[in-house]
Amino acid sequence: MIKIILDCFxxxxxxxxNVEGGxxxxxxxxxxxxxxxxxxxxxxxxxxxxxxxxxxxxxVHAPEVIGCDxxxxxxxxxxxxxxxxxxxxxxxxxDDIAGMVSTGSTGALVTGAMVRIGRLKGVIRxxxxxxxxxxxxxxxxxxDSGANVTVDAAMLRQFAxxxxxxxxxxxxxxxxxxxxxxxxxxxxxxxEIRKEAYGLLSGTEGLNFVGNMESxxxxxxxxxxxxxxxxxxxxxxxxxEGTALELLKKLKKDINSRLLYKLGALLMxxxxxxxxxxxxxxxxxxxxxxxxxxxxxxxxxxSKAVAVEKCIEQAFKMERSSLGAKIEAQIxxxxxxxx
Amino acid sequence: MIKIILDCFxxxxxxxxNVEGGxxxxxxxxxxxxxxxxxxxxxxxxxxxxxxxxxxxxxVHAPEVIGCDxxxxxxxxxxxxxxxxxxxxxxxxxDDIAGMVSTGSTGALVTGAMVRIGRLKGVIRxxxxxxxxxxxxxxxxxxDSGANVTVDAAMLRQFAxxxxxxxxxxxxxxxxxxxxxxxxxxxxxxxEIRKEAYGLLSGTEGLNFVGNMESxxxxxxxxxxxxxxxxxxxxxxxxxEGTALELLKKLKKDINSRLLYKLGALLMxxxxxxxxxxxxxxxxxxxxxxxxxxxxxxxxxxSKAVAVEKCIEQAFKMERSSLGAKIEAQIxxxxxxxx
Numbered sequence: 001m002i003k004i005i006l007d008c009f010x011x012x013x014x015x016x017x018n019v020e021g022g023x024x025x026x027x028x029x030x031x032x033x034x035x036x037x038x039x040x041x042x043x044x045x046x047x048x049x050x051x052x053x054x055x056x057x058x059x060v061h062a063p064e065v066i067g068c069d070x071x072x073x074x075x076x077x078x079x080x081x082x083x084x085x086x087x088x089x090x091x092x093x094x095d096d097i098a099g100m101v102s103t104g105s106t107g108a109l110v111t112g113a114m115v116r117i118g119r120l121k122g123v124i125r126x127x128x129x130x131x132x133x134x135x136x137x138x139x140x141x142x143x144d145s146g147a148n149v150t151v152d153a154a155m156l157r158q159f160a161x162x163x164x165x166x167x168x169x170x171x172x173x174x175x176x177x178x179x180x181x182x183x184x185x186x187x188x189x190x191x192e193i194r195k196e197a198y199g200l201l202s203g204t205e206g207l208n209f210v211g212n213m214e215s216x217x218x219x220x221x222x223x224x225x226x227x228x229x230x231x232x233x234x235x236x237x238x239x240x241e242g243t244a245l246e247l248l249k250k251l252k253k254d255i256n257s258r259l260l261y262k263l264g265a266l267l268m269x270x271x272x273x274x275x276x277x278x279x280x281x282x283x284x285x286x287x288x289x290x291x292x293x294x295x296x297x298x299x300x301x302x303s304k305a306v307a308v309e310k311c312i313e314q315a316f317k318m319e320r321s322s323l324g325a326k327i328e329a330q331i332x333x334x335x336x337x338x339x
Numbered sequence: 340m341i342k343i344i345l346d347c348f349x350x351x352x353x354x355x356x357n358v359e360g361g362x363x364x365x366x367x368x369x370x371x372x373x374x375x376x377x378x379x380x381x382x383x384x385x386x387x388x389x390x391x392x393x394x395x396x397x398x399v400h401a402p403e404v405i406g407c408d409x410x411x412x413x414x415x416x417x418x419x420x421x422x423x424x425x426x427x428x429x430x431x432x433x434d435d436i437a438g439m440v441s442t443g444s445t446g447a448l449v450t451g452a453m454v455r456i457g458r459l460k461g462v463i464r465x466x467x468x469x470x471x472x473x474x475x476x477x478x479x480x481x482x483d484s485g486a487n488v489t490v491d492a493a494m495l496r497q498f499a500x501x502x503x504x505x506x507x508x509x510x511x512x513x514x515x516x517x518x519x520x521x522x523x524x525x526x527x528x529x530x531e532i533r534k535e536a537y538g539l540l541s542g543t544e545g546l547n548f549v550g551n552m553e554s555x556x557x558x559x560x561x562x563x564x565x566x567x568x569x570x571x572x573x574x575x576x577x578x579x580e581g582t583a584l585e586l587l588k589k590l591k592k593d594i595n596s597r598l599l600y601k602l603g604a605l606l607m608x609x610x611x612x613x614x615x616x617x618x619x620x621x622x623x624x625x626x627x628x629x630x631x632x633x634x635x636x637x638x639x640x641x642s643k644a645v646a647v648e649k650c651i652e653q654a655f656k657m658e659r660s661s662l663g664a665k666i667e668a669q670i671x672x673x674x675x676x677x678x
Contacts, residue, residue, distance in 0.1 A: 069525070216577035231522060231571055234522040246474050251614065275593065
């Protein structure tokens with residue numbers, strides 16, 4: 001049995017979407033056990049009338065909620081009875097629990113995970129790795145996308161090692177093609193950190209490093225993973241999501257501006273629905289915090305049930321594949337190589 | 340008369356597109372005088388049979404071309420007879436020439452401009468400022484988008500000052516809304532440079548600083564200008580352009596996959612053409628190098644005639660509005676404030 005904590009509060013559609021996502025995941029994975037944290041009465045209301053395996057679902061009452069605008073360090077210190085912090089403390093204290101899924105404040109989650117949970121052996125800093133869909137139907141990981149606004153070359157190499165193992169073990173992408181986010185393709189591009197990282201990545205046996213990538217090629221399908229500092233990774237992820245959403249919105253508005261276009265769009269209804277689903281980040285799960293000593297998955301604040309279900313699936317598969325132990329072993333191997 | 344050098348080589352559609360763009364600009368601006376650099380015979384072939392005001396067009400023969408993959412420092416040193424370097428040297432030596440437009444290697448142009456042309460008085464480092472269309476029909480500037488991979492807070496403030504003046508003087512955007520690119524909206528987000536810059540920008544009288552911006556809001560129309568380091572600015576610009584292009588490509592492919600969709604698209608032909616024009620960066624001119632002591636405009640390598648024409652228009656209007664002198668005056672005023 002794999003035990004995962006599901007923080008049921010802090011998202012835009014909490015607790016309904018979180019609980020519903022949890023129930024769906026329970027149905028799909030007979031080896032999954034969920035511990036729901038949050039206001040017990042509210043969670044019970046969401047569960048009432050639903051059929052599920054009661055032995056695989058517990059509720060732990062946590063009356064407080066951390067808001068998105070709260071300062072992470074304050075939230076950790078002052079909101080010990082929140083659904084997120086109570087979950088993190090349980091995760092720290094109980095060896096039988098593998099991980100936690102939350103749709104709450106990113107800052108509080110990453111700071112809380114660092115302070116309460118800690119890192120895998122050898123990991124310099126944990127890093128977020130969200131996924132985006134590529135134009136040829138695949139996915140691409142971006143690591144780090146915001147946990148570390150500044151990095152050094154050694155951290156970038158660890159991001160590559162950790163996220164490569166993640167893509168292989170959870171998504172079956174063997175020998176993922178790893179690129180370094182840069183301002184040009186040539187090896188000598190970028191600042192000193194990028195130049196050093198290029199050398200480190202090239203010289204790391206077992207990594208499938210394919211060179212620098214410019215941000216315009218993210219969705220091309222030529223890469224499985226791009227490594228970057230958390231600042232530019234955050235800019236990259238949000239710019240890509242934001243542009244796609246803004247364009248869809250514009251298309252919709254323009255279609256509605258003329259009857260002729262509406263008629264045309266009617267013929268293309270199925271296609272537009274598919275495009276919308278394709279761009280819908282709800283379908284691609286959450287951002288996993290690689291390098292944390294226990295599994296942490298951060299779902300989008302706007303996660304609906306389908307996104308929560310995917311986040312739980314990610315956490316479940318990370319634990320089932322013993323990803324943490326594999327990351328520790330691989331990092332030990334590389335650090336050893338350097339001696 | 341405003342004299343501008345037009346580098347006719349180094350772009351994907353050179354020299355035809357460059358010469359054609361030059362002729363169109365000459366027709367539109369009676370006060371414009373162009374000096375075309377590049378292989379004289381090739382330029383003359385493009386001009387043959389065309390009517391234009393011969394008094395306002397010169398050709399300066401430059402037989403060499405700088406390739407996109409050449410190392411900038413080598414190109415500057417070794418290719419003095421290239422269309423770009425000959426242009427830059429002329430620009431340096433002749434007081435009667437105001438600026439230069441090039442669609443050639445970005446690296447060679449920015450390094451060449453730094454070495455041969457130098458900075459306006461008080462400017463720490465010149466910065467690129469390209470423009471993108473926003474969803475409400477406006478434009479947004481991104482400064483810096485690649486000239487400086489590392490920056491400090493004082494540079495970020497100068498980018499805000501220079502680009503605000505540019506948007507006001509060339510595009511008539513009064514008191515442009517300036518945002519700082521960051522990983523979140525709150526004032527305390529980002530690294531030390533961002534935190535310091537937030538304070539500097541807030542405290543600069545005359546700047547319309549509206550706070551931090553996340554990359555997903557770039558096209559929202561809420562901002563006229565976003566300031567950033569050249570690394571993340573480059574990531575932002577190319578991710579936005581790249582996502583738009585990839586999505587249009589996908590839409591086209593999907594439409595062609597079924598007859599029904601093709602029929603629907605036929606009804607929407609005009610709309611799709613407008614969307615394509617809207618996303619076409621050729622329509623938004625080039626990336627101006629703000630802070631250089633003479634006007635420098637870098638057109639996209641793939642510039643067609645319409646883009647070259649826009650670049651010349653930008654250079655012409657920068658000079659006509661005495662932008663350089665205004666930038667020097669404004670920076671002197673702010674540096675003075677600090678004493």
